[in-house]
Structure formats: structure tokens, C-alpha cells
Amino acid sequence: MTETLAPSTAPAVRRPLTSRRGVRILGGLLLPVLILIAWQLSSVLGLVSVSQLPSPAMVWIATVDLFDRGELTLYVAISTQRVLIGFVAGAVLGLIAGALVGLSRAADVLFAPTLGAIRAVPSLAWVPLLIIWLKYGEESKIVLVAIGAFFPVYTTVALALRHVDRHLVEAGRAFGLRGVKLFTAVQLPAVVPSVISGLRLALAQAWLFLVAAELLGASMGLGYLLSISGTNGRIDRILVAIILLALLGKLTDAILGVFEKYAITKWA
Amino acid sequence: MSASTATTTSARLAAAAGGAPGRARAATGTDAAFAVEFARLGRTFAATAPASARPVLRDVSLTVHPGEVLAILGTSGCGKSTLLRIAGGLDSPSAGSVQIDDSPVTEFDTRCAVGFQEPRLLPWRTVAANVALGLPRGTTRHAGRACVAELLELVGLTAFAGHRPAAISGGMAQRASLARALARNPGVLLLDEPFGALDALTRLKMQDLLLDVHAAAPTTVLLVTHDVDEALQLADRIILLGQEQVAPDAAAPGATIVQELTVPGNRPRDRGSAELAELRGRLLAGLGIDRHGDARGVASSTGIPHFPY
Ligand SMILES: Nc1ncnc2c1ncn2[C@@H]1O[C@H](COP(=O)(O)OP(=O)(O)O)[C@@H](O)[C@H]1O
Numbered sequence A: 001m002t003e004t005l006a007p008s009t010a011p012a013v014r015r016p017l018t019s020r021r022g023v024r025i026l027g028g029l030l031l032p033v034l035i036l037i038a039w040q041l042s043s044v045l046g047l048v049s050v051s052q053l054p055s056p057a058m059v060w061i062a063t064v065d066l067f068d069r070g071e072l073t074l075y076v077a078i079s080t081q082r083v084l085i086g087f088v089a090g091a092v093l094g095l096i097a098g099a100l101v102g103l104s105r106a107a108d109v110l111f112a113p114t115l116g117a118i119r120a121v122p123s124l125a126w127v128p129l130l131i132i133w134l135k136y137g138e139e140s141k142i143v144l145v146a147i148g149a150f151f152p153v154y155t156t157v158a159l160a161l162r163h164v165d166r167h168l169v170e171a172g173r174a175f176g177l178r179g180v181k182l183f184t185a186v187q188l189p190a191v192v193p194s195v196i197s198g199l200r201l202a203l204a205q206a207w208l209f210l211v212a213a214e215l216l217g218a219s220m221g222l223g224y225l226l227s228i229s230g231t232n233g234r235i236d237r238i239l240v241a242i243i244l245l246a247l248l249g250k251l252t253d254a255i256l257g258v259f260e261k262y263a264i265t266k267w268a
Numbered sequence B: 001m002s003a004s005t006a007t008t009t010s011a012r013l014a015a016a017a018g019g020a021p022g023r024a025r026a027a028t029g030t031d032a033a034f035a036v037e038f039a040r041l042g043r044t045f046a047a048t049a050p051a052s053a054r055p056v057l058r059d060v061s062l063t064v065h066p067g068e069v070l071a072i073l074g075t076s077g078c079g080k081s082t083l084l085r086i087a088g089g090l091d092s093p094s095a096g097s098v099q100i101d102d103s104p105v106t107e108f109d110t111r112c113a114v115g116f117q118e119p120r121l122l123p124w125r126t127v128a129a130n131v132a133l134g135l136p137r138g139t140t141r142h143a144g145r146a147c148v149a150e151l152l153e154l155v156g157l158t159a160f161a162g163h164r165p166a167a168i169s170g171g172m173a174q175r176a177s178l179a180r181a182l183a184r185n186p187g188v189l190l191l192d193e194p195f196g197a198l199d200a201l202t203r204l205k206m207q208d209l210l211l212d213v214h215a216a217a218p219t220t221v222l223l224v225t226h227d228v229d230e231a232l233q234l235a236d237r238i239i240l241l242g243q244e245q246v247a248p249d250a251a252a253p254g255a256t257i258v259q260e261l262t263v264p265g266n267r268p269r270d271r272g273s274a275e276l277a278e279l280r281g282r283l284l285a286g287l288g289i290d291r292h293g294d295a296r297g298v299a300s301s302t303g304i305p306h307f308p309y
């Protein structure tokens, strides 16, 4: 049997099911929904006592209650603000330091060992020092978040710049590019994909360091909510804070993900 | 069919090269052609851990005249690329000197344009933007765009102007790389096996293209190749790099000029002339190949048994 396609009907490219947008979103929601159902069932059937694990309904009530008091909005806003300011500051400094160390052998020799040592310090070790130096104000939290965001960006940028194809850099120089022009024409585009994955790591790390900062010395924010609810035994509020952190982290990462997609089609 | 396509294409190339490029390209870059002078040049690469310092080139003395096309022949790994890189200021000699237009070559000398052995296109730029990278500084946007469009037309890549390097074939990438070097309109054009990755037919077309461009805007060309016929077709003069025999069974370390010959006749040359065939035999012998095509020194009985086994 022969079958001729009319010239106008282009052969439809079948996309695999897993790459369709709707399927991806539904598939991603499947597990959270299952967890929610299991959670609800375990409370209804009395598998765990509600004093150990409050039911979803109780967590929802706690959320609404916090919202009505105005605390929820305030805490989310202040935490997001700290993360964003700290992330931007840390990422910009990380880009500069990474560019210096990645491009200049001298800067590599001078700075890389020290930065490596500072990087090895666990995040919580900074907290007492920052609190003494910067008090309980905003600065101490923002600085800690910035430290957290700095290192992933610094490391990925320095490493990526060191591994830019030397043939391409030589070709750029042979065609008269030098200094900033060479950097923007050859080295920067070559490292854009790794810079963005560094930024995503940095953002995740920023949220991590934020909670560390707020757990130990804050009067507002989601970390503070966690710490105060822990002291008061309010498991429902702890769950509210954890769920909000998950949602906020995922949301900010998704925003960077969109930017990454755009950058990769433009440069890679 | 292929023959007629080739004729029309070469006619179009010739017309284009004779007309537009000469005019548009005269607006930018240098119109001068510079002399290149190598004086007792040597290059030794520093020792890496296991091996001792390795001399690659030694005692290369040569003057390339302004507007001349010089072909550099030699076996693979004998230092052709190294010589070219030194001429362009991409590498520096460990002995002797190179001068362009009577002044020493500077680092990444702006009087040269290099067509690298590999295409070396920027993967995130389109083919057209890659060619534009070659434009001399101070080219106006308008003139630059016209020049790039013409060069793409010449190398037959107009239809692929908007493609990324990853989306074109290796031969196309090499043609784009050649166009980028031509865009520079340099005083000295350094081409490192520019036609190496091309299929036989495209290679002949690109050779003719190079001759057309050279005729329209004569510049000094140093052309590295391992193809004897290509050298004979394109060059005014051919040098053969190789190791000099100092004793019957000993060669001096490092390659130098072992043969130098001027190719007779004006371009474009008859690809089949008897005079060229004679030179061809001599060059092949210099490369260690007998003219009937067998490698010298390889035993003729290679262990394959003769017919009545
Ligand atoms: N940067 C370098 N460091 C060490 N050795 C090199 C370097 N560049 C080239 N060489 C050596 O010099 C020799 C000549 O290389 P090259 O000029 O590329 O040869 P060709 O172009 O004739 O094939 C090769 O054996 C190569 O290993």
C-alpha cells in the first residue's frame, strides 16, 4: 500500500510525552498530592497523634491565623528581601573575584588559597562573629547570605574561565581583540552557561544561609518563625515555615531557570 | 551535471571577485602588501617532564616579497604551523627574528590575518557574525555588513549566514574561517591548511577563489599546505620544510628549508601541464615519496603471498 503525503502536510514531529509542558507540570504535582493524601489519611485514621503531626487542616488554619495577624506576610517579605539583597551582593562579588582569579595567573596565586580556606569554614561558624560585629540588625543576616551566595559563583566562574577554549581566545586576539573587548566577545559568552548554573547553586545556598542566620539571631523572618515555634512546641507553625521555604526556594529557582533557558539559546 | 555546476560557479566567483570585492574591500584594511623576512629563525619548545627540549625549527632564512604567494610544504608535524604562528606574532622565535615591512613582528601583529588550521569559530555567534569578527577596526557598520555579505557569497555560505557553527559542516566552517581572514584585508595573509577539510571539488573552487581575491587585492600570502598540487597551483614560490641530512644516516634536529623553488608560469595555471608534473615529482621526492606513489624505504614485498600460494 502506498501513501502519498500532500505537499502541504509537513510531517508532524512527535514529541515524547515526557517533554510536554502540561505532562511535566502534572507529573511534578503528582508526588506532593500523594504525600498530602497520605498525611491526611494518617491523621484521620489516627496512625500518628496530632500532637506529633498536625493534620493538613490544622496547618492550613495556622497559616490563615498567621496571615490574619500580619506576621506571615511580614516574615515572607523580610526573608525574601534578605535573600535577594544578600544573593545579589554575594553573586556580584563572586563574579568579580571569579573573573579575577580565572583570568589572571597572579590573582590566582595570590587569592585562590585564601578564598579556598574561607570557603571551608562552615556557615554557622560565622554567626557569633557577625552578631558581635554587626549586632542583630539586618546587616548580619545579609552578610551571611552574601557569604553563602559568593562561593558557588566564585568557584564556577573561576573554573569556567580557566577552561575557556584557548584556541578561541587566541583566535580572538589574532583578530585584534584585547582586554574588555576580548572578555565580552570570547570569554564571557563561553562561560555564561556555567555562570548561570553557579547562580542557581548560589541562590539555593542563600536560602540555606538565611535560615541559619535567622535561626540564631533574628526577631522576624521564616527562620525566626521556625526557632520561636520550636521553643513553643508549635509543630503546625514549623510546618508552615518549612512549606513556605520550599515554595519560595522553588519559585526563585524557577525564575533563574527561565533566565537560564533564555541565556542558553542565546549563547550556547 | 556536476561539471556544469562547477563551471557556472567558478564563472560567478570570478565575476564577483573581479568586481565587487575589490571595490568594497578597498574601503577598509590595508591595501599594502608587506614583505616578510625570516632571519636565521629557530624555535625550540621547552622541555616537558619526560622529554628534553625539542628543536622544531632551525636556521630558517627567507624573504617573502610583497604580494607574493608562498607555499610552505612539509610533512605533518615538521613545524609548518609553528613557522606561520611566529610570522603572525602568535608565538615567538627562540633564535633569529622575523620582520614584516622592515619592522619586527609584534605580539598578535595587526598587519597579519590568520586562517587557522581548525576553523575556530565562536560557537555562540552566527556564521555572518563570525566573519564580521575579521573586519578591520574602524569599519563602518554599513560597509562591514556589505563586505561580510560579499565574502559569504564568495565562499558559498550566503544561505547559512544565520546558522550557528554547530549547524554547519566542517568544510563550511573552514570556508567561514577563510572568509573571516579575508575580511581583514591584511598586509600579510597567513593561511594554515585552509582547504584541508574540504571535499575535492570544493577545494578546487576555493583555490580559484583565493587566486581571484589575490588578483583583485594583491597581498602577501603565506600558505601552509601538505598538498603538492595545491602548492603548484597557487604559489609563486614553494619552500619545503624538512630535516637536513648531515650524514648519510643522520639528520640535524629541527626542520629547515630543504628545497626552494619558483613555480614557472602565470596563474591560473594549467593543472595538468608537463612542466608542473616535473616539479611535482621533485617535491614529492623531497617529502619522501617516490613519484610512482610508493613510500620510499618501505619494502615492496610486504608479506602478502604471491599468487600460486
Ligand atoms: N606549544 C607547543 N609546545 C610544545 N610543542 C609544540 C607546540 N606547538 C607545536 N609543538 C610541536 O612542534 C612540532 C611541529 O608542530 P606544527 O608546527 O603544528 O607542525 P605542522 O603544522 O607542520 O604539522 C610538533 O611536533 C608539535 O608537537
Ligand SMILES: [Mg+2]
Pocket: B080, B081, B082, B117, B192
Ligand atoms: Mg599544522
